[in-house]
Amino acid sequence: MYDEKILTLYNSIIQNHSRAPQNQSPINLITHQAIAINKFCGDEVQLNLKYNQNNFNISDLQLIAKGCSISIASSSIVSTLIIGLSSEKINLTRQIFEKMLDNQNITDTEIMLLGDLIYFQPLSQIQIRKKCSLLIWKSIENIKPLNPIEI
Amino acid sequence: MNPNISQIRKDFPILSTIVNEKQLVYLDNAATSQKPIQVINKLTDYYKNTNSNVHRGVHTLSGKATDEFEDVRLKVAKFINAPNYKQMNPIIWTRNTTESINIISMTWANDNLEENDEIVVTAMEHHSNLIPWQRLCKRKKAKLKIFPINNNQELDLKYLDEYINSNTKLVSIVHSSNSMGTINPIKTLIKKAKSVNAKVLIDGAQSVPHMPVDVTDLDCDFLVFSAHKMLGPTGLGILYVKKDILQNLEPHFLGGEMVLDVSYESATWNDIPMKFEAGTPNIADVIAFGSAIDYLNDIGMSKIREHESELTAFALNILDENKYLKNNSTLFGPKNILNRSGVLTFHSDIAHPHDLGTLLDNEGIAVRTGHHCTMPLMKSLGVPATLRASFYIYNTEEEITKFFECYSKSLRFFDNVR
Numbered sequence: 001m002y003d004e005k006i007l008t009l010y011n012s013i014i015q016n017h018s019r020a021p022q023n024q025s026p027i028n029l030i031t032h033q034a035i036a037i038n039k040f041c042g043d044e045v046q047l048n049l050k051y052n053q054n055n056f057n058i059s060d061l062q063l064i065a066k067g068c069s070i071s072i073a074s075s076s077i078v079s080t081l082i083i084g085l086s087s088e089k090i091n092l093t094r095q096i097f098e099k100m101l102d103n104q105n106i107t108d109t110e111i112m113l114l115g116d117l118i119y120f121q122p123l124s125q126i127q128i129r130k131k132c133s134l135l136i137w138k139s140i141e142n143i144k145p146l147n148p149i150e151i
Numbered sequence: 152m153n154p155n156i157s158q159i160r161k162d163f164p165i166l167s168t169i170v171n172e173k174q175l176v177y178l179d180n181a182a183t184s185q186k187p188i189q190v191i192n193k194l195t196d197y198y199k200n201t202n203s204n205v206h207r208g209v210h211t212l213s214g215k216a217t218d219e220f221e222d223v224r225l226k227v228a229k230f231i232n233a234p235n236y237k238q239m240n241p242i243i244w245t246r247n248t249t250e251s252i253n254i255i256s257m258t259w260a261n262d263n264l265e266e267n268d269e270i271v272v273t274a275m276e277h278h279s280n281l282i283p284w285q286r287l288c289k290r291k292k293a294k295l296k297i298f299p300i301n302n303n304q305e306l307d308l309k310y311l312d313e314y315i316n317s318n319t320k321l322v323s324i325v326h327s328s329n330s331m332g333t334i335n336p337i338k339t340l341i342k343k344a345k346s347v348n349a350k351v352l353i354d355g356a357q358s359v360p361h362m363p364v365d366v367t368d369l370d371c372d373f374l375v376f377s378a379h380k381m382l383g384p385t386g387l388g389i390l391y392v393k394k395d396i397l398q399n400l401e402p403h404f405l406g407g408e409m410v411l412d413v414s415y416e417s418a419t420w421n422d423i424p425m426k427f428e429a430g431t432p433n434i435a436d437v438i439a440f441g442s443a444i445d446y447l448n449d450i451g452m453s454k455i456r457e458h459e460s461e462l463t464a465f466a467l468n469i470l471d472e473n474k475y476l477k478n479n480s481t482l483f484g485p486k487n488i489l490n491r492s493g494v495l496t497f498h499s500d501i502a503h504p505h506d507l508g509t510l511l512d513n514e515g516i517a518v519r520t521g522h523h524c525t526m527p528l529m530k531s532l533g534v535p536a537t538l539r540a541s542f543y544i545y546n547t548e549e550e551i552t553k554f555f556e557c558y559s560k561s562l563r564f565f566d567n568v569r
């Protein structure tokens with residue numbers, strides 16, 4: 001059988017996220033957008049976002065993801081985590097996630113913030129696939145306001 | 152007699168590497184080949200005992216380095232059977248296949264291409280034989296035509312007269328496709344190109360390492376390939392140019408080594424081929440590449456082709472008998488073994504190739520996953536990426552059996568959680 005790290009990484013929760021990603025339905029108003037492409041493999045993530053009135057946090061979003069199961073599943077999980085969070089909290093989540101990938105210790109409270117992202121811990125031993133799980137975060141870095149498009 | 156593979160394997164130290172606690176099965180030869188101990192030793196031996204700059208000293212080491220360096224140029228010219236190479240050596244050292252193609256696009260093609268002229272490439276080109284022509288054609292207002300392929304990813308020869316015609320200046324084609332395993336009928340294309348006075352560049356990156364390639368017989372104008380894909384070191388490419396073009400070809404880089412006489416106002420060029428090699432060349436890798444050529448010659452290129460064809464036939468047979476694989480995975484490329492190299496490329500709807508590749512890696516199997524630098528081809532096939540296993544002289548039937556076992560297992564793994 002495969003290593004423990006492979007079995008953890010490709011567990012059924014991740015698999016379900018990759019086969020049926022969350023937040024795929026179109027939203028009624030797009031105020032912000034973000035796109036990231038992994039030039040190395042062609043994986044692509046697009047976020048259509050609706051920010052709340054004070055532009056403070058995301059109130060709704062649509063995820064469009066193409067690629068391997070790690071990039072799709074991580075995008076799907078992140079998309080469920082960031083709704084309602086302030087950008088500081090979102091950044092903090094990313095930092096904890098990257099800390100986990102770098103094999104640094106994370107506290108129990110930090111783990112709580114990661115939710116199902118914890119399953120990507122084995123990537124700390126599969127260096128070459130780390131970037132797949134970071135694509136969604138790359139897109140979040142690039143969130144840009146749009147002239148609101150009403151759908 | 153078949154080459155003695157178990158003996159050959161002993162020459163490749165890396166083949167006994169353990170990866171993820173498993174014995175390495177290296178099936179990524181189309182990306183780069185492994186190196187025999189003879190090449191590795193030659194490289195270190197050069198640095199230990201001969202290191203010196205070439206063509207510029209009177210001291211003993213410089214003479215020795217120059218002789219060895221130039222001997223390899225002769226060896227390579229002979230290897231591809233360049234006509235009259237002893238009078239004028241038509242081998243130019245570059246960094247890789249990509250640089251060789253770029254040089255021709257910036258020199259001969261740039262000087263000869265005019266508005267409305269046409270360059271023909273195929274739908275299965277590596278990016279390195281596509282993008283340089285895209286830019287040149289844009290600049291020159293010339294047309295870049297893409298020779299179509301059929302459903303087996305072979306050139307569709309019914310288009311021969313339409314695509315190669317009196318407007319064609321250059322036909323630049325891959326001999327053996329790195330992403331589909333197709334071996335193209337280049338003799339037919341060269342003959343057609345000659346009939347309309349077009350020149351022909353052959354991208355031999357995947358053919359010269361794996362089968363006999365004879366430029367006298369082919370009568371092509373340019374042949375390009377990379378040392379690293381044929382047991383040689385990285386950082387060394389080859390550009391062969393036919394004599395009539397070579398004599399009038401402008402040098403692309405200027406500086407030391409490539410000049411005969413220099414004043415503050417002007418300079419005259421050194422003899423061919425040195426006028427095309429400005430600056431200190433990649434001496435160590437050229438000399439080590441000589442040992443790679445010796446190694447290939449000792450086995451014989453026909454034997455290498457034979458061995459890879461046998462492995463491919465063996466692989467196709469496994470596929471044919473494995474219902475699960477047949478139903479769940481598509482193999483691209485020609486069905487006829489005569490038109491295919493030891494490159495097998497798969498797509499499956501069950502899982503993304505990168506995920507399958509990670510599981511294979513977990514079992515020690517190195518395959519390539521991705522677009523293989525042929526993005527337009529992947530788009531036309533409607534797949535984001537594929538999984539590719541590619542063979543070389545040291546691969547065995549046991550390794551191929553192992554590959555298919557692990558490939559099936561990885562598909563079933565993802566299939567089960569569906």
Ligand SMILES: Cc1ncc(COP(=O)(O)O)c(C=O)c1O
Nearest residue numbers: 247248249277279329356357377
């Ligand atoms: C068919 C083909 N052409 C060109 C190249 C480019 O070779 P290099 O990267 O050595 O320049 C490759 C290598 O991948 C190839 O397979």
